[in-house]
Amino acid sequence: MxxxxxxxxxxxxxxxxxxxxxxxxxxxxxxxxxxxxxxxxxxxxxxTPVVMAARLKLVTDRMMENLQKAYAVRPEEVDEQELLSAMKKAKDLKDQINNLSLNDSKSNSRE
Ligand SMILES: [Zn+2]
Known part of the structure; x- marks a missing residue:
């Protein structure tokens, strides 16, 4: 099974x-x-939702960090706007994940 x-x-x-x-x-x-x-x-x-949220948080933190590093050393031919928009999306995702884990700690009594 x-x-x-x-x-x-x-x-x-x-x-x-x-x-x-x-x-x-x-x-x-x-x-x-x-x-x-x-x-x-x-x-x-x-x-558990808590373990998962902690992992997601870690991964999105790293992603942000890597995007910031990539931005700092970007070669000429890389589109700055594209990188900035990726960073914006990563930031939004990070915020959503932060909210997610807050919700979990409140309403996690079923199952
Ligand atoms: Zn490896």
Whole structure:
């Protein structure tokens, strides 16, 4: 039987040094360097809205950081407006995720 995933597993990637998280149903592939082997399990957590929101927050924080870095070192041929609009979208997503986790802590009593 295969229901909903129960766990979120965080892996450390030995190829690029980043960490990434997938559920126990997903084959681990590094989000950053696309490596498919060479991981160590950093942690395995019960998949709860709180755990998920924390992970989303971490990932969007990193995304913002990376976009800001990319903006700072952008080559001439990269469209500045495109990068700025990507940053705006990332920021909106980050805000939505922040609101999401607030809602979860209030109304999480069913199930
Ligand atoms: Zn990697």
């Amino acid at each position: 295969r229901g909903k995933p129960q766990f979120m597993i965080t892996y450390d990637c030995s190829s690029c040094g980043q960490d990434f998280a997938v559920t126990e149903f997903q084959k681990p592939v590094c989000f950053y360097c696309q490596a498919q082997v060479g991981f160590t399990i950093a942690k395995k957590e019960k998949l």
